[in-house]
Amino acid sequence: MVLLEAKHVSKRFGGxxxxxxxxxxxxxxxxxxxxGPNGAGKTTLFNLITGVVHPDSGSIxxxxxxxxxxxPDQAAKLGIGRTFQIVKPLRNLTVLENVMLGAFLxxxxxxxxxxxxxxxxxxxxxxxxxxxxxxxxxxxxxxxLEIARALATQPKLILLDEVVAGLPTVEAIKLAMxxxxxPEWGISAIGGIEHVMQVVMKIxxxxxxxxxxxxxxxxxxxxxxxxxEVIEAYLGPKYKxxxx
Amino acid sequence: xxxxxxxxxxxIQAILNGLLTGALYALIGMGMALIFGVMRxxxxxxxxxxxxxxxxxxxxxxxxxxxPYLGFMVSGAILFVIGYAVYMGLLRRIPGQVDFMVxxxxxxxxxxxxxxxxxxxxxxxxxxNLPLVARNFRLGTQIFVNAPWLLSFVIALVLAVALYLVxxxxxxxxxxxxxxxxxxxxxxxxINVNRVQAISFGIGxxxxxxxxxxxxxxxxxxxxxxxxxxxxxxxxxVLGGMGSIQGAAIAGLVLGVVESLxxxxxxxxxxxxVDFVIFILVLSLKPSGIFGSQxx
Amino acid sequence: xxxxxxxxxxxxxxxxxxxxxxxHSDYTLQILFRVFLFAALGLAWNLVGGYAGQLSxxxxxxxxxxxxxxxxxxxxxxxxxxxxxxGVGLAVISAAIIGLVSFRLRGPYFALCTIAFAEVVRLVxxxxxxxxxxxxxxxVPLLFTESSIKxxxxxxxxxxxxxxxxxxxxxxxxxxxxxxxxxxxxDTAMSVGVNTSRVKLWxxxxxxxxxxxxxxxYASLFLFIVPDQVxxxxxxxxxxxxxxxxxAGTLFGPVIGSIVLETAAEIFKNIFQEAHLLIYGxxxxxxxxxxxxxxxxxxxxxxxxxxxxxxxxxxxxxxVRPEEEAERTAFRx
Numbered sequence: 001m002v003l004l005e006a007k008h009v010s011k012r013f014g015g016x017x018x019x020x021x022x023x024x025x026x027x028x029x030x031x032x033x034x035x036g037p038n039g040a041g042k043t044t045l046f047n048l049i050t051g052v053v054h055p056d057s058g059s060i061x062x063x064x065x066x067x068x069x070x071x072p073d074q075a076a077k078l079g080i081g082r083t084f085q086i087v088k089p090l091r092n093l094t095v096l097e098n099v100m101l102g103a104f105l106x107x108x109x110x111x112x113x114x115x116x117x118x119x120x121x122x123x124x125x126x127x128x129x130x131x132x133x134x135x136x137x138x139x140x141x142x143x144x145l146e147i148a149r150a151l152a153t154q155p156k157l158i159l160l161d162e163v164v165a166g167l168p169t170v171e172a173i174k175l176a177m178x179x180x181x182x183p184e185w186g187i188s189a190i191g192g193i194e195h196v197m198q199v200v201m202k203i204x205x206x207x208x209x210x211x212x213x214x215x216x217x218x219x220x221x222x223x224x225x226x227x228x229e230v231i232e233a234y235l236g237p238k239y240k241x242x243x244x
Numbered sequence: 245x246x247x248x249x250x251x252x253x254x255x256i257q258a259i260l261n262g263l264l265t266g267a268l269y270a271l272i273g274m275g276m277a278l279i280f281g282v283m284r285x286x287x288x289x290x291x292x293x294x295x296x297x298x299x300x301x302x303x304x305x306x307x308x309x310x311x312p313y314l315g316f317m318v319s320g321a322i323l324f325v326i327g328y329a330v331y332m333g334l335l336r337r338i339p340g341q342v343d344f345m346v347x348x349x350x351x352x353x354x355x356x357x358x359x360x361x362x363x364x365x366x367x368x369x370x371x372x373n374l375p376l377v378a379r380n381f382r383l384g385t386q387i388f389v390n391a392p393w394l395l396s397f398v399i400a401l402v403l404a405v406a407l408y409l410v411x412x413x414x415x416x417x418x419x420x421x422x423x424x425x426x427x428x429x430x431x432x433x434x435i436n437v438n439r440v441q442a443i444s445f446g447i448g449x450x451x452x453x454x455x456x457x458x459x460x461x462x463x464x465x466x467x468x469x470x471x472x473x474x475x476x477x478x479x480x481x482v483l484g485g486m487g488s489i490q491g492a493a494i495a496g497l498v499l500g501v502v503e504s505l506x507x508x509x510x511x512x513x514x515x516x517x518v519d520f521v522i523f524i525l526v527l528s529l530k531p532s533g534i535f536g537s538q539x540x
Numbered sequence: 541x542x543x544x545x546x547x548x549x550x551x552x553x554x555x556x557x558x559x560x561x562x563x564h565s566d567y568t569l570q571i572l573f574r575v576f577l578f579a580a581l582g583l584a585w586n587l588v589g590g591y592a593g594q595l596s597x598x599x600x601x602x603x604x605x606x607x608x609x610x611x612x613x614x615x616x617x618x619x620x621x622x623x624x625x626x627g628v629g630l631a632v633i634s635a636a637i638i639g640l641v642s643f644r645l646r647g648p649y650f651a652l653c654t655i656a657f658a659e660v661v662r663l664v665x666x667x668x669x670x671x672x673x674x675x676x677x678x679x680v681p682l683l684f685t686e687s688s689i690k691x692x693x694x695x696x697x698x699x700x701x702x703x704x705x706x707x708x709x710x711x712x713x714x715x716x717x718x719x720x721x722x723x724x725x726x727d728t729a730m731s732v733g734v735n736t737s738r739v740k741l742w743x744x745x746x747x748x749x750x751x752x753x754x755x756x757x758y759a760s761l762f763l764f765i766v767p768d769q770v771x772x773x774x775x776x777x778x779x780x781x782x783x784x785x786x787x788a789g790t791l792f793g794p795v796i797g798s799i800v801l802e803t804a805a806e807i808f809k810n811i812f813q814e815a816h817l818l819i820y821g822x823x824x825x826x827x828x829x830x831x832x833x834x835x836x837x838x839x840x841x842x843x844x845x846x847x848x849x850x851x852x853x854x855x856x857x858x859x860v861r862p863e864e865e866a867e868r869t870a871f872r873x
Contacts, residue, residue, distance in 0.1 A: 050731065076733035084731070090724035101721050104714045105733040113714070153732050286648045334825065339832040343647055344595055348784055349828050351777055355821030362815045471773060475659060478652050486649075517663035520656040527653050528641045 001028045002064075003188050004049065004157055009058035011044055018044040020213040021058070026157070026190060026206075029183040033191040033204040033221075041213040042192035043085055046159045049190075050082050051075040062157070076105060081155030083146035085162040085192070091135035095126060098134055098145055102152030113152075120148050124178060140171045147179075151187070158182065160191040164199065176203050201225070253386040258508040259501055264393040266500020267400040268455050272473055273480030273492035273499075274407055275451030281424040281487030282444040285343070288350040289330070290452050291474025292357035295467060297323050297453025298460050299361060305372055305460075312372075313395055316457035320450040327449025331442040362467040370465040377461055396458035403454060404493050407447070411489055420444055424487060452477075472516065479523040545791070549704065552795075556697045560690045569693045573761065575802045576696035577754055582782035582794030583703035584750035587743045589780060590788035591716060593723025594643070594740060598654030599751050599779045601638065601661040604771030605631040606752025607759035608665060608672060611680040620681040624756045631752030632745050634661070639744040643737055646726070655773060662771035677766035680759040692761050699757065700795065703750050707791055719743055723789070751779070774817065781820060785827050787834025796835050 005025040011018050019041045026032050034042050047053045049060060051070040059068045062078055070078070081102075090098050099117035100110070107113050121127055124144045129137070134145060143163055150158050160179070164172040176199040182189050193200055200207075201221045209217040209230055217230045224230055272294065279287045297319035301312040304319075312319075330353065338345045379391040411417040419440045456470070463469070477492075480499055484491025502522065503515040510518075556576070563569060581603070588594050609627015614620045642653035665672045672678060684691035710716040718739045721729040729736050759765045769775070786797025801820060808819045831838040 052727070052730075071735075072727075072730035073733045073735045076731060082731050084727070088725045088728040088731075090721055090728060092724060093720060097717065097720075101717050101729075101734075102732045104717055108714045110712060110714065110717075113717075149728075149732060284648075286652065334829070337829055339829075344593075344784075344788075345828050345832065347595065347648070347651065348781070349825055351781070352821040352824030352828070355777075355817045356825070357821075359812065359815035359818035359821065363812060363818065367814055475655070475773075478655065482649070482652060511667075513667045514663070517660055517667065520660045520663070523656045524641060524653060524660070527645060527649060527656075 002026070003028045003030075003062070004190075005061045006045075006049070007059050007061070009045075009048060009055045009060060011048060011053060011055050013044075017213045019048065019055070022210065022213070022215045023058075024208055024215065024218060026188060028156075028188055029186070030205045031179070031183065031189045031191070031203055032206045032208060033193055033200050034208045034210060035193055035195075035200075036210040037194055039212075040210050042210065043161055044213075045210070046082060046161050046190075046192060049075070049159060050080055076153055076155075079154070079156035080159065081150035081153045081157070082159040083143070083150050083161055083163055085165070087139070087142040087146055089134035089137070089142055089145055092133060094131050094133055095121065095137070095141075095145060095148075096130040099148045099152045102149040105153040117148075117152055120151050123151075124148050140167055140175075143167060144175065147175075155187060157188045157190065160189055162192055162194065165194060173199050176200070179203060254508060255505075257387055258504045260387065260389065261393070262501030262504030263497055264390070264397045264500070265504065266497035267397045267404065268458055268496075269473075269476060269480060269500050270404050270493040270496030271400045271407075271451050271455045271458075272477045273484065273496040274404060274489045275448035275455075276477040276481050277484060277487055277489045277492035278407070278411070278420070278444050278451070279448035280481055281489065282420050283335075283346075283441050284487075285335075285346045285350065286478070287445075287448065288347060288474070289354045289357065290448070290477055291470025291472075292354040293323055293327065293449040293452040293470070294456040294459075294473050295361065295470035296326070296357060297456030298463075298465050298469060299365065299456075300453065301457035301460050302370060302372065302465055311374055311376075312457045312460045313399065316399065316454045319453040319457035323453030324446040324450040326446075328442050328446035330449070331445040332438075335445065336438055336442070358467050358470070365467070367467060371463075372461060372465075374461045390462075392461045396462075399458060400455065403451070407451065408490060408493070410447075416440065416443060475516070476519060479519050482523055483526055549708075549792075553697065553701050553704075556700075557694065560693060566689045569689045570761075571802065571806055573689070573693045573696045575798050576693070576700045577758060578778070578782050578802060579795045579798035580696065580699040580703045581751055581754045581779045582786065582798055583700065583707055584747045584754070585779050586783040586788060586790075586794050587707065587710065587719070587747045588740075590783055590790070590793070591710070591719040591723065592740055592743050593789070594744075595648075595651045595780070596654045596744075596747075597651050597773070597776045597780055598638065598656075598658035599747075600771045600773065600775035601654075601658040602631040602635060602748040602751040603755035603758070603775060603779065604658075604661060604665065604767065605634055606755030607680070607765050607770045608678070609752065610683075610756040610759055611678045611765060612672065614681045615678070620683050620760075623681075624683070624753070627756055628749050628752040631748045631755075635744045635748030636741065639741045643740045643744075655776070658771060658773070658776055662767045665767040665771060672767065675766060675768070677764055680763050680765055682763065683757070683760040689761075692757065695757055699750070699753055704791070704795070706746070706750075711791060715739065715742070720789070778817075778820070781824055783834075785823060785834060787836030787838075787840075790834065790836045790840070793834050793836040800835060 002025045007023050009022050010020055022045065034045065036042055044053070048055050051067065051072045051074065054069055059066060061067065062080060067075060067078065090101065096114065096117055099121055100113040103113035103116040121130060124147060126141065126144055126148065129141060137145065147160065147163065164175055167175065179189065180203040191200065204221050206219065207221045207224045208215060209224060217224050217227055276287060276290050279285065300319040300322050301315040304315045305311060334349060334353065335346065338349055374392065377392050381389040381391065381394065383389060411420060419435045422435060423437055423440055476499060480492045480495040483495035499519060502518060506515045506518045559572060560569065585596065585599055588596050606627050609630050610620065610623045613623035613626050618626065638654065638657045642650055642657065645653050666675055668674065669676065682688060718729065718734050721734055722736050722740060726736050755770060759770065782797040782801055783794040785801060786795065787793030801823065804819050804823060805816050809816055812818050827834065833841060
């Protein structure tokens, strides 16, 4: 069952083809990771899916509905949640209020929004920080806060842009283990990641590799990394380095 | 022939007058643009600086008899020092350098300067009488050039070019442009950000002060005189592309001509309104092109 | 609003209503009217400028439209109170137009755009003497016939009360959270489904309506208005300074700001004569440098009295992140 489908999507900024004729599909209940170095076009792809920018050509479908031209808030209403690579917390609000903001998408009652926010923060093991302002938090908690806020909108699909980047390995693994459970709640996920990390290989159902805006490989994690062209052209050194 | 005289000469005269005024606008706008470019703040003290420049030149004239066409240097120097001091003493100390707070402080400072001057000099209108003001040059039979405006045009133009050269060709200019592009330049570049910003603020204030001095012979002087020019400088900075001093200079000339033509065909009282309508149109039709980080 | 805040607010308003029983001097009542008028205007501005973080420096437009609406509509035979409400309607319509254009802009561009609109409104009022009386000004009908200064005072308290209750309610509602989210990060707000344009516009419409009522009250008290007075940039600045001084984005901030500012203006009036804005300037500069979270915000931080109200005080020093800076400067090339 296809949840999201991108068909021949292209986007250029000035002379740069940030995303070049990319097509892929994501099924319900799947965790997909888009792998590519910084500047490969992952964030642009996420911005295209969430309506922050619109493609020059091609189209995007979500649950068989054309969402190519939607605005970000409309995409969120349809059930596409996202996190930002550069974390964007509401700095002067508390952790709880940050997450309540997400919950307000599905309810108008503050009490209910609070209850849902508390549930999600408990799931993400952040219940200790409920009433602290976001501005004092460290990166690991801010990354989780991004996820919590997006989850509070009750998305069907969540886009996780570099969600483990910059985290210590232990923290990254912990977070990955939590994310692995998303399909249990009927939430599919697309992650964006720079390096092929072990943690990703463990939780990803599928991997899409892009390089300079072009999709160069896709498939199950192990298949993809075993492909000679991917190893040779692109993943080679890093892949060996990590010793997967 | 008669009909040509009827519409052609007034048109040429209006354009000429507009350019003459525009050079002063350009100077004011460039000062604002320099400050905006280097510090990313909208300086709501700009009009008060211009007014101060006028008063400095006025007092200087009363005490020494030296007219503003030389006295503008005193205005410029004093305003530079004031601007530098304001930055070092006040703006630099704003916690977090939040936009909001900077705007608030420059607004507060403008109130202090304007009402302070009013306290000292009163709210009355003043004017100085220079014989030069009544003198006109004649171009052909129908076109006149008013001497004081021509003089201020030449001085403003020279200073505008000088300012442009300073920004493009000196160490200070290079540092200012580096900061305009990245407010956190690497320490390796050896730029003292505070110092460069203070000098920029000083130069911006001086530009306003000089323009004020040059306006003195042809204008009334009162504490609130700066605000109309400040409003125009906002328009220029936006038209010219926020932070571009060449852009602001060209916008100043254009604005002068537009106002002059508006006065000719529609009445003087509509000139400022037309400025703002143009301003709003530019802001709303090209919000993404010239302005702000609209969307990532 | 916490329990303590509620008691404090209720007590304050009850006392305020009782003031005319004790104070009989017209002069004092007029000053107190001014305090409440600017508290109400500050609360109105605070919705847009404080909670939503959109620095409007053009609120004089709504104030002026409210004032002129009352004056001009009653001139053509419409009863004063009906004129007032029609004027408020006009202000809301102008706010819709101004908002649609200016809310597409961010940061200083927004502030400049609001100034430009207010100036256009002022200049049009100045330049159409046949309609508005131009620079000569126009007469405004008296809204209250009996013991008028007391009535003005009470209506000032009522308007402040209305704005206060509205703000208190908004602060706890979804709408309030959306406003604060827009202030904190518009991209984030959109990513969780906030239609930021619509939310900002609503806040401006409510704000403009309250401001216009204030404008009409002010005009009616003075009986005569000119564009350079009710639509000036100084008026916009004054409306914005009150809540920023008291604490933008806080419930009590505008009220505190107005009390402090208007009292200070009154005390220094004899010293400074016409130059009464001087003291505003001094206060503003001092508050920014020494109490960057505004008076209410600072008190709250010190005493934890107004718990949570200043959660999102605008003034809180937010460290500017380099990447944000890069984004902000990107447009210049």
